[in-house]
Amino acid sequence: MDISNSKSLFANAQNFIPGGVNSPVRAFKAVGGDPLFIKKADGAYLYDEDDNRYIELINSWGPMILGHNHPVIKEAVIKAMESGTSFGAPTAKEIEIAALITKMVPSVEKVRMVNSGTEATMSAVRLARGFTGRDKFIKFEGNYHGHGDSFLIAAGSGAITMGAPNSPGVTIGTAKDTLLALYNDLESVEQLIEANKAEVAAIILEPVPGNMGLVLPEEGFLQGLRKLCDEEGIVLIFDEVMTGFRLAKGGAQEVFGVTPDLTTMGKIIGGGMPVGAYGGKKEIMDFVSPVGPVYQAGTLSGNPIAMAAGLAMLQYLDQEPGVYNQLESIGNKLVGGVKQSLSKLGLNYSMNHLGSMYSLFFSEEKIIDFETAKTSDTALFGKYFQAMLKRGVYLPPSQFESLFLSTSLKEEHIEYIIQANEESLKEIL
C-alpha cells in the first residue's frame, strides 16, 4: 500500500501544527505508523491522499451514523449556506432542533446548544454546581468527558482518594473537586458520597462507556446511581455524547430505562458539524443564563449551518422507520462473524457489543471497567490495527475506543470485514 502522500503531508504538518494533528489520537501514536491524510469520504468509504480506499469503522468517531456524504444532510447544508453562514442572533431552526431533541430524549425538557461535547460536559457540571450550591463531583475511571480541566483526572490509589491531575496545566485546586469512582462499582460511589457528605453536586458518567473500549453497565448499576442521587440531592448527568441518537433515538437512557437529570450530547447531533448540547429538567435548565444565574455562552452556538446539518440528521433518525433495527442487524452480523472467527482460531478474546458499537479486546478477561480494560495487549492491538488497515479496513487507532458502525455498511462490506478480520488475526498471532 502506497501512502507516500500521507507521509509527506504528515512530515509537513508537524512544522505548523503540534504533532501534525488537531486532535491527539489522530496521530496513530497508540498503533504506530503514520496517520493517513483523508481527501474525501463517501458512504461506507474513506479515501486517503494516495487514493487508497478504506471501509469505515470509526465514522468520524461516531457522528457519521448514516455513512459519509449522506444526501439528506448534504442538501440541508447547501440550502442553509445560501442564506449566510452565521448571524449571532436567534433563528427558527434552533427551536425546531430543540423541540425535536426533547421529543427524542424525553428526559430533556429544555436544551442549550454548544459547539462540542467538551463544552457540553463542562457546562453541565457548572450548572449542577450552581444548582446545588456544591463544589465536588464524581466521575468514573476510564470515562472520558472531553478535555475540560476538571475531567482530566486519573486515579490516585483507588476510588476514595482525591483526584490528581493527569495533564500538566490542570491545577491541584481543580483536581481536588473531582472525585473518582470505579465503573460498575456502586460501593465505590457510596464511599465517596459518605466521605463528602452534602458536598457532591453531580455524578457524571458515560452510561455505556466507549472511551475505554466498549463497556456495558452491569445489571442494577445505573439504577443504583439514580437511587443514590435521589437520596442525596445529587444531579445525575449522563454523558451521551457518544451514545446519544446511536444506541436508540433516546440514547442509552432509553435502552436501560434510567432517567438522568441532565444529559450531554454531541457527535451525531451535528450531523458531522461541530455541535454539542446539554439539557434536562426544566427546573435545572432554567438556572442557565439569561434566565438563571449560571453563565454560559457561545458566539457560534446554534450556528445556522451546523443546525441545518444536525436537524437533517435527527429528523432522519426520528422519521426513517427501521434505522435502529438496521444498525442492530449490521452489528449482530459483524460481531457474529468476528466471534465465529475467534472460536475457529481457538482464541478467547473478549468482545463487548451493543447495537452499532463493539470492541474486540486483546484480553481473555471479561471487560467491565478500566482495570480490566487495561489487561488488553495493546502491542498486539497495534499489529491488528495495521493488518486491518493494510486490507482496507479503517479501525479506531486505539484499543480503548469503540467501533462505530453506520447504515452504509452493506452485506458485501460486512463479509469483507469479517474475512479481513480473520486473515489479520492469523497474520499477527
Ligand SMILES: *Cc1c(COP(=O)(O)O)cnc(C)c1O
Ligand atoms: C467525544 C466525547 C466527548 C467530547 O466531545 P468533543 O466534541 O470531542 O469535545 C465527551 N464525552 C464523551 C462520552 C465523548 O465520547
